[in-house]
Each structure stands twice: as C-alpha cells, then as structure tokens.
Amino acid sequence: MIDNDTVRKVARLARIGLEEEKVPIFSDQLSRILTCFRSLDEVETDDSAALDPPSPMTPPLREDAARPSHSREAMLGNTEHGSRGVYQVPRVIE
C-alpha cells in the first residue's frame, strides 16, 4: 500500500531524513498499520459532516493591541546559533 517511493516522498514532506535501508522497513510497517485502519471504510459517511471543531465554542477575540513579550535575549537562550539578535541558519538564497 505504501511503496518505497511513497515512503521517500512522505519522509521528504515531513522533513525527516531516512537512511535508505530503513525505507523498506517503514514501507512494511506503515502499510500494515494503514491496512488495518482501512476498517474505517465499513462506516458509511458520505453524507456526514466531519468533526470541526472538537467543541462548539466560538474562538475568542481580543483587542488588537501589542502586549509585552519575552526579551530577544531570552528567546535566543535556547540555541547555540543565535547571533546579533537573530537565529542563524544555512544560506537560503544564493
């Protein structure tokens, strides 16, 4: 059901690097899980609405005004790749 090419594509979408020898293992496991989960097809749902949201509340709104937040220093405290007040990442644009 989920062949090796699909596993590679899904891994790419999920931004998870997979070693090539792990691909068939994921293919096998995910296929078995999804085959079992196809039992949902026994439920007739063509005219059904999906649950959205899980509770009937209306999302609350607040005044569109700036509020105090955490300091830049505090936010950068959990990375070793902060410099000059920003997070550093590999070059994105050539």
Add this chain to the structure above:
Amino acid sequence: MNRPLEGIAMARLCSEGVYSPIEIAMTCLARMKAAEPETCAFLSLDEDRIMARAELLASEGPPPEGAGRLFGVPVAVKDNICVEGQPCTCGSKSLERFKPIFSACVIRRIEAEGGIVFGKTNMDEFGMGSTTEFSAFKTTRNPWDASRIPGGSSGGSAAAVASGVVPLALGTDTGGSIRQPAALCGTVGFKPTYGTVSRFGLVAFASSLDQIGPFGKTVRDVARLFEVIAGHDADDSTSVPDYAPDVMSRLDEGATGLCAGVPEEYLDLDIDPQIRSAVERALDSLEKASARIEKISLPHTKFAIPAYFLVADSEASSNLSRFDGVRYGARNESGDLMEMYESTRAKGFGLEVKRRIMLGTFSLSSGYYDAYYLKAMKVRQRIKNDFADAFRKVDLIVGPTSPVPAFPLGERVDDPLAMYACDSLTVPASLAGLPGLSLPCGLTADGLPIGLQIVGPELSDACVLRTGKALETALGAPMHSKLSQRMLKIVEPGLK
C-alpha cells in the same frame, strides 16, 4: 511523618503548622532517592530549587484560610509541561537541553496555591506511546512489579505517585495517557473535559485531543488538584469560557440516583478475564451505593483506534514541524537548509515519533486526505454522536480502563498495532472530548492493579469525580490507599 500522606492531608497539616514544608520536601526527596533506582520515574529534579521553594513557603508561613489549597504539597510534573528554567525534554533527544522561558498556566496555578514543583517525570517521547518505553532517556518500571510497564505516556508521573514518592502528579492525556498508566499503576488518574484545563505551556502532540490532568492515590486528592488547575485561561484559545469548577463542595454527595451505562460493545473487545471480573464486582459495589447500572450501545467503538491514530498523528505531524533545530532544540549542521532539517529531525526523533509523523503526513497529503484524515474526522463525529445518544439514557458510562494489566517490558515495543490496542478503551472519550476518570478496583492474581473508567458528558467533571469518590468508598479504604508492600518497604525502610 510515618507513611505517605494524601496531598490534602499534607496541605492541611502544613497550614496548621504540624509539619513544615521543609520537612515534607525533605521526606519526599528521601523517598525519591530510595525509590528511583527501582522505578526510574524522574528525568530531572532540582533539589536546590525544591528546598528553596519549601524554605520560602515556610518563611511566609501558613496562608490565610481559604487560600493555599496545596500549601507545602510536592507535585511531580510530566516532562512536556513547561516549568521556567527547568528542563523540558518531552522524553526526546531533540529537546535534551531545552529549558522553557516561561511556566505553563497549570504550574502558575499550582504555585499560587502553595504547591512545590517536584521534578519532571519520564514519558514516551512527545506523548507517543502507551508504555513509557519510547522515552529517549530511560525506562520507567511499574512500582508493583519492576519487570513490567507502568503504562504511558505519563508512566513517570503514575510511578511517582504509586511508589509513594509524591502524593500528586500532573500528566497529559491525548488518547489515554493519564487513565491507562493510572490503571496499570494502581492510582487514580483524571482526564478532564477538553478545554477545562489550559494547554498554555503544554508541548502539543495533538491539539484537539491533549489535556493536562492529575494523578493521586485518592479521588479526593485528584479532585483537589483538578480544581486548582482547571478554569478559563485567556492564553489558551480552546479554553472553555467562564469555567470555574466547584468540585470539592459536592464530592461526598454519593451516587444515589445516578444511572451508569455499560457499553455492550466492550464485551466484544479482547479484555483480560480478570479485569472483566474485577470491573463486574466494582459495578456491584456501585449498585450497592444506590446507582443503577444499565446496558447501552456505543456502536462505533471498534473504529475508535483507527480514527484516533489518524487524527492524532495528522495533528502531530503539524505540531512537531517546529522541531527543526532553528530556534531551539538540537541541531545537526549539515549542508543546506533542507538537509539541516532532515538530518536534525532524523537524529532527534525516535522510531515511534518518526512512524507517527510519517503516518500523519501521509494521511494529510494530496490524494490521500479524503480517504484517511477526512474519513477519520467523520467517524470521530459518529463516535461523539454515540456518546450523546447514550447520555440521553444514562448519566455516566463505566467499564475497564485498560484491556490488559501491566505486561512485561519489551513485550509490545516492536509491534505498533499491539501497542495501539492498549488504548482501545480510552480513545473513544478522547475523540469526543469527554471527562474520564480511572480508579483502582482490584488486583489480578499476580497482584497487578486493575482500573475502572468512568466517563461523563461534556463538562460533567464534578459528577464524574463524585461518582468515583462514591465507588472508591464502596470498594473500601484498603484499595484506595494501598501501596504495594514492596514499594512501602523501599520508601519507608524503617517500617516493618
């Protein structure tokens, strides 16, 4: 202090000056050191911080009457709930050195009532698991039998309470991760109605399912902690507006006049015969407490597992996309940005997390969204409708919490479908957002705890807890305060 006390008793005795918060903290630390080699319940614990907090409480003196509902009481916290300045690993290598810069709403509320945050407890990585074996750091063991699982994903919190180290703990429940370990460890565990406890400061697994909830040895303790942490929070957009529960004032009103339904579909599930018998005996006790028991139907019960895992894993695939090494967490420097993302996440996540993210990503992807995620959401609505129909006939729904007692470590860790089946009795209430309480109702012939689950309609948390209290009383004190004799000798070596 000779024996592990209820949290409520601790708070009262501290407020009356019989015990000092310092004495309580030192006793719990000593118990933790005695129990931890056996149970491995904690991932981190800052003794200096605990003692500083205890000393501060002692210096401020007892609170005014009506305040300080947790004065001097140590509360262990699952390691996916943010405590400012303390590690918050979620059981994952990807967050091994992460320390939040703010505390969760529930932590602020506990501390406002005089509670002491007592360490961060072990868990399945990001809440994905039912045995706590998927923690990247250590394996927690069941205090009743160290060769067996404590349940999961809140296994560390369950073990910390069950072993007598702390009277109270916080866990989180997405598909059963409070109720199931509570059942397997012989404690009380409560998953509140979705939206009644703020998720602000909880690292998200599945945002439409996650709820923080309490563990304790008694229903009264669990009710007290729930009352402290529950209530509207403006920082959580899914928080029920104007909600401020009053649980304690009616906790002892009993179950007279209540009607409890037992789903006939549970008879079709593969449930351990000893668990069936124990639950049937417990229902007899509930009838003697003047409740009525009736058979009901929840027709879509058998579809709850696939619906849950497709919905939860889809939400998780989105929630966990933030762990990319850019702003926090471990980073694997490697090539361009895409290569950095892929290698960081490959190295930081364990196998089960990768499996679930892949499953969720697939379910949401083009060409498969309708057949998997949308289908699961429609079946979820059917399950919610089943409960609504049932609650027109009965006040509450009861049954076993877990289909099996605690099984040996390693037994299901390589079989995802067998592992997922552990949650077959808890995920239905999760999908419907309903409150669920698990309390001990017996032991197997091997001396392993058995849990009974009580589920109520939306926002009936007080009624669920009240019924649990009535059942706990009907089952007799030795059950609700029982600590395995083995653990009692470990944490209190002076006892004969």
